[in-house]
Amino acid sequence: MNRKEDYKSISKDLISNETLETELLKLINLVDSNKNNMSEKFERNVIDPFAFILESAIFQKQTHEDWKSSELSRQIQKTFTNALGEFHQNILCSLDGCSRPDEGVDFICEEKKIVAEIKNKHNTINASSKAGVFDEIKIELSKSVRKDYKGYLVTIIPRNNKNYETQLMTTAKQGSTWYRKPDENIMTINGEKFFEKITGKKHMVKSLYNRIPGILLNIDKEKYKNVSAIKLDKHFNYYLLKAL
Numbered sequence: 001m002n003r004k005e006d007y008k009s010i011s012k013d014l015i016s017n018e019t020l021e022t023e024l025l026k027l028i029n030l031v032d033s034n035k036n037n038m039s040e041k042f043e044r045n046v047i048d049p050f051a052f053i054l055e056s057a058i059f060q061k062q063t064h065e066d067w068k069s070s071e072l073s074r075q076i077q078k079t080f081t082n083a084l085g086e087f088h089q090n091i092l093c094s095l096d097g098c099s100r101p102d103e104g105v106d107f108i109c110e111e112k113k114i115v116a117e118i119k120n121k122h123n124t125i126n127a128s129s130k131a132g133v134f135d136e137i138k139i140e141l142s143k144s145v146r147k148d149y150k151g152y153l154v155t156i157i158p159r160n161n162k163n164y165e166t167q168l169m170t171t172a173k174q175g176s177t178w179y180r181k182p183d184e185n186i187m188t189i190n191g192e193k194f195f196e197k198i199t200g201k202k203h204m205v206k207s208l209y210n211r212i213p214g215i216l217l218n219i220d221k222e223k224y225k226n227v228s229a230i231k232l233d234k235h236f237n238y239y240l241l242k243a244l
Helices: 004-011 017-040 049-056 064-075 076-095 127-141 191-199 202-217 226-232 234-241
Strands: 107-109 115-120 151-157 166-167 186-190
Touching: 004 202, 017 064, 017 076, 017 202, 049 064, 076 107, 076 115, 076 191, 115 127, 115 191, 115 226, 127 151, 127 186, 151 191, 186 191, 186 234, 191 202, 202 226, 226 234
Parallel strands: 115 151, 151 186
Antiparallel strands: 107 115, 166 186
């Protein structure tokens, strides 16, 4: 199975269009709100004139507005990345038998006896963040109600498209502040493998990806009309299969 159309139906029975649309709207509204605020406050911080002229020239920005739009996109990137992480977390927590706790770990599935911390992409995780995740999961697993539970660090977009499920190693340097002795109940896993563990279905993340264009068009057909062209581009599926 490698054609984008083959994946679409896999997740529909478990994650409705309404749920997917709700979570996409949360992401869109948060990013739009922050972008508007940044635009209003754009010149409150001193603008680097060298960045303006050189970026405009090197990246062939035709107008000041082209450059400003690019700069705002750069500034909003952290907000967008965080919002994307929230999106994935909320989708996982929407699955039957799963929930998002008010505090502590990101995800709990009582039926499967699993707790998890959810991260969007591998390059946002270093030894420090791994240690923080390890400690958070360790605290959760120490609770009396978590007997026989396992904890996972879930990376939705891993380093490559190979499934894995291994013990979480924070760092190999035992003298490091971030070293934690590996625990057989604290694991690290990629997103596709974790969805499969929870739902019993493969290719769930690919399925969600392929449903997004249709949901965006349903939200606002005019605003997101470029999605139709993006979907037809060869890179629509190329990046998906490289990552997942």
